Amino acid sequence: MSPEVLVSHLARDKTKPRGHAASPATAGTAAVEAVALHISRGRTRILRGLDFSIGNGRITGLLGPSGSGKTTLMRGIVGVQKITSGSISVLGQPAGAPSLRHDVGYVTQSPSVYPDLSVEANVRYFGAMHGATAADTAEAIAAVGLEEFARQKTADLSGGQSSRVSLACALVSRPKLLVLDEPTVGLDPVLRAELWERFAAMAEAGTTLLVSSHVMEEASHCSSLLLLRDGLLLAQLSPAELAERGRSNDLERAFLHIIQEGLAAQ
Numbered sequence: 001m002s003p004e005v006l007v008s009h010l011a012r013d014k015t016k017p018r019g020h021a022a023s024p025a026t027a028g029t030a031a032v033e034a035v036a037l038h039i040s041r042g043r044t045r046i047l048r049g050l051d052f053s054i055g056n057g058r059i060t061g062l063l064g065p066s067g068s069g070k071t072t073l074m075r076g077i078v079g080v081q082k083i084t085s086g087s088i089s090v091l092g093q094p095a096g097a098p099s100l101r102h103d104v105g106y107v108t109q110s111p112s113v114y115p116d117l118s119v120e121a122n123v124r125y126f127g128a129m130h131g132a133t134a135a136d137t138a139e140a141i142a143a144v145g146l147e148e149f150a151r152q153k154t155a156d157l158s159g160g161q162s163s164r165v166s167l168a169c170a171l172v173s174r175p176k177l178l179v180l181d182e183p184t185v186g187l188d189p190v191l192r193a194e195l196w197e198r199f200a201a202m203a204e205a206g207t208t209l210l211v212s213s214h215v216m217e218e219a220s221h222c223s224s225l226l227l228l229r230d231g232l233l234l235a236q237l238s239p240a241e242l243a244e245r246g247r248s249n250d251l252e253r254a255f256l257h258i259i260q261e262g263l264a265a266q
């Protein structure tokens, strides 16, 4: 599967514009905006006063160590996590608004697919909720490079292939905002590079992507980065700005430098 297939998948829509970038309604506006956002889970304060905005039609990386609150933030954005105070707006609506159901795709860390169903049946099932056609199903499967496995039971696939089935299930509805929680974990370098190429092609076609990772080298694939640590937003910047501010082209080192800078300032 080439990135062009994915672009074509996102660009051809009979009912709504798939080349989201061209939409005058969204051009120049924020896809996600968080203001004074606090989220607690149980008695623990997880996110502590986040303010940021995510631009339309680009890849934003959500980076931070394990336990820093990435999944909690993503859950808040897609509307499955109660907000304690502050707000998140998504495509101009409050996060979780019913009207966003067809516009926001969320791929969780562990593949959420039916293991007893074939790849095709899984994608068709999720597509049916959004009025997707058989052609949409086939295109979503092609977009993640799983055509030859379309009729295979999902339980019989590798971990990386199952993750891609999950991604196809999110793609089939052609969301304007795609939230991906550590999509490259457990994938080999070739597959990882391919996936990033696909994400870039999607952003090119106008989709907004928010991608979490705790691997700093993945930051270079993003146009904007949210650096999270202990539920605080350390910085929002581009990879080039991270390298400059962190005084290293090794983004892992640069992030560590920014953390130390923050600790010293406290």
Ligand SMILES: Nc1ncnc2c1ncn2[C@@H]1O[C@H](COP(=O)(O)OP(=O)(O)OP(=O)(O)O)[C@@H](O)[C@H]1O
Pocket: 041, 042, 043, 044, 046, 064, 065, 066, 067, 068, 069, 070, 071, 072, 073, 214
């Ligand atoms: N249901 C829960 N109740 C209470 N605390 C929770 C719950 N789920 C997660 N947490 C805590 O919230 C914090 C943030 O977790 P979260 O999963 O958002 O982090 P993360 O950055 O996505 O981590 P990872 O990279 O390991 O997936 C962690 O300290 C975790 O222990």
